[in-house]
Amino acid sequence: MKILDRYILVTYLKTFFSVFIILMFIFVLQTIWLYISELAGKDLDVWIVLKFLWYVSPRLIPLVLPLTILVTSLMVFGSFSEKYEFAAMKSTGISLQRAMRSLTVFILVLAAVAFFFANDVIPYSEYKWQNLRRNIAQVSPSMVISEGQFSQIGDDFNIKVSKKSGDRDQFLNDIVIHKKNSMRPNGNYTVIIADNGELASEEGSNTLSLILNDGYYYDDVQVKDPKKQMRKPFAKSYFETYTINIDLTKFNDTDIDKENEVNNHNMYKISELFVEIDSLSNSYTKDIAVFSENMHIRTGATKFGISQPVKPDTIRPFTTIVDFYNEKQQSEILDLALTNVRGTLQTVKAKKTEFQIKTKRLNKHEIALHEKYVLALACIILFFVGAPLGAIIRKGGMGLPMVVAILLFLTYHFIGIFAKNSAEDGTMHPFIASWLSTVIMLPLSIWLTYRATTDQGIFDIDTFLQRITGLFKKKE
Structure with missing residues (x-):
């Protein structure tokens, strides 16, 4: 590794770990605030509280890691540009892509680690965390x-x-x-x-x-x-x-470390998710087929066989089938029909709610499957958003880069949340919902990388004003 690559990588790593620790501390504090009601007033040992935070920390990585990469890239590359270090590199013939080479390798390795972390560590920690929550809840009956x-x-x-x-x-x-x-x-x-x-x-x-x-x-x-x-x-x-x-x-006599039978879509690995999704899908399809068959039988249509043709001389002038019966029988038939219709409607409503719950559960499993791949790709894309953007804005430190990074990440995060909420109720396909925010960031990363490598700003105001002025001159 050359001296320049080592210098850029060491500078990036120092900032990366500093930002990661700060953001992790902030998100852990938020977690404590969210679950304070489950921990306070139960005379729990400090070790149990620390174990609770240890198990809950891995589920924060999908939020903390992409934000850390975005903030670090903006700060480091903004600092390089602000101190004219990139200008010195370019004067010696070193391009931005060449300067980013060591960091690109690091981000690719980090993305691979993030994928295996999401597939192996997070499911295990989620299982242990859910068990610990259930056992802690039994310590205090008021909870x-x-x-x-x-x-x-x-x-x-x-x-x-x-x-x-x-x-x-x-x-x-x-x-x-x-x-x-x-x-x-x-x-x-x-x-x-x-x-x-x-x-x-x-x-x-x-x-x-x-x-x-x-x-x-x-x-x-x-x-x-x-x-x-x-x-x-x-x-x-x-x-x-x-x-x-x-x-x-x-x-x-509650055992805090007791293993309970808990089941959650976040507790599965990719191989287990494929099996679970296939099982849920087949069960869902079978339930719909059985329900439709039962409703068909309930209508009584299956009882109608091939009837004998009616002779013309036996046809009497009746307008409906009910006219074949007397008034008392007609009333009983109509009451029975109304009761059957009401019962059918209630059954359909109940089944509709049941199918909505099953659909939501199936969609959650599909989202959990795609999120493991999304985390790895998001790390790469957000790096190529933050690094060129930092080189363009030419501002390091915790000021403007932090504001820009938070705005970008909030946009990325909220698009993902809204899409996943839509996917859970079936409005959007889980595949599209999982990848939407990342796909939106992809063209932005390509565009920013192109602008940074060609020494262009985000917006060329002078060229824009010249075009507007030329447009007015043509009209005159």
Whole structure:
């Protein structure tokens, strides 16, 4: 390696690692802010919190690495131009492409490493992170209770609250509890509704007390008479204060390192994604075929066989098939038809929602597959955006290059987010959505590289003004 190549590469690497550490620190802080509710107030060891951050860090690489390459390229090449180092190189016959040769090799190697990192490391860390999140959630029962949805506490209680408050989320509002009964295991026959409540427990105790205030206790009454059972009898009682004791032995014995059965599209390698996508696609196609066949059978069309021809002298002047029956039968037939149509519409709506969920899941797996290739190519393209742009603007440091890099990356990132959101609901094909932002940056990188190698600015204002002036002169 020549001295010039070594000098450019060392300068680039120093800035690269500095920017990478700073950006990684910023994104990790953002992650802590996002998941602070899962970590705070649980008396977790520092080692567990560090393990949580260690497992979550690899999933930040697809954001941090392309931005680092873009910022570093702008800063380094802007600094070279600002200090007239590129001018000195060109005076000795060294072109911009020749100056970028060592960095181009480095970026290609980095892109290959990024591809294998996305294929091997990120799926493993995602699996470990999801396991750790689930195990941490079981350490504090108050975290298991989610707002606006039913959450299971132990084996006997399903709790729903509208809002949690307090420094430990111990105060609950608008509480609905479904309590299971060991004597009647099939079904929730006991419902408890309270205006507010509080989670309380003594230090070192394995019992959690849920204190409910101002509520009602509903208990279904089971009777043997079918007629009375149709009335759905129940017992109702009011209480000012009602305490439920929940055994926390299982929660306190939670193993943080326990391996759970978790499944996520980000946990698969490329070879596994191909298998999973093929399986989901075949299952989806089979479900549609079975549903269409069931709906066809449900219409009753399959029951109509080849009928005998009707003799002309037996034809009577009826306008519809219903006219063959009396009025009472006609009413029953129409009621039955309406019931069947309503049932069919409900089935179609339910299946539509189910198919939308399956479509979204399949699209997410396809997006995850393409993103592993996109990361590697994005590193290369963003380098050829940042390096020539830095040489053109001739400004180094953390000022203007950082602003330009952030604007470019936000444009690149938000285009990708909007495209992927559209692909998840089927509006856009997952392949197009995954590659859209990168493909948009490709012509920009080619154009900037051409402008930089030919010593042209981004916009030649003098030439533009001359053309406008010449246009007006021609009109005169």
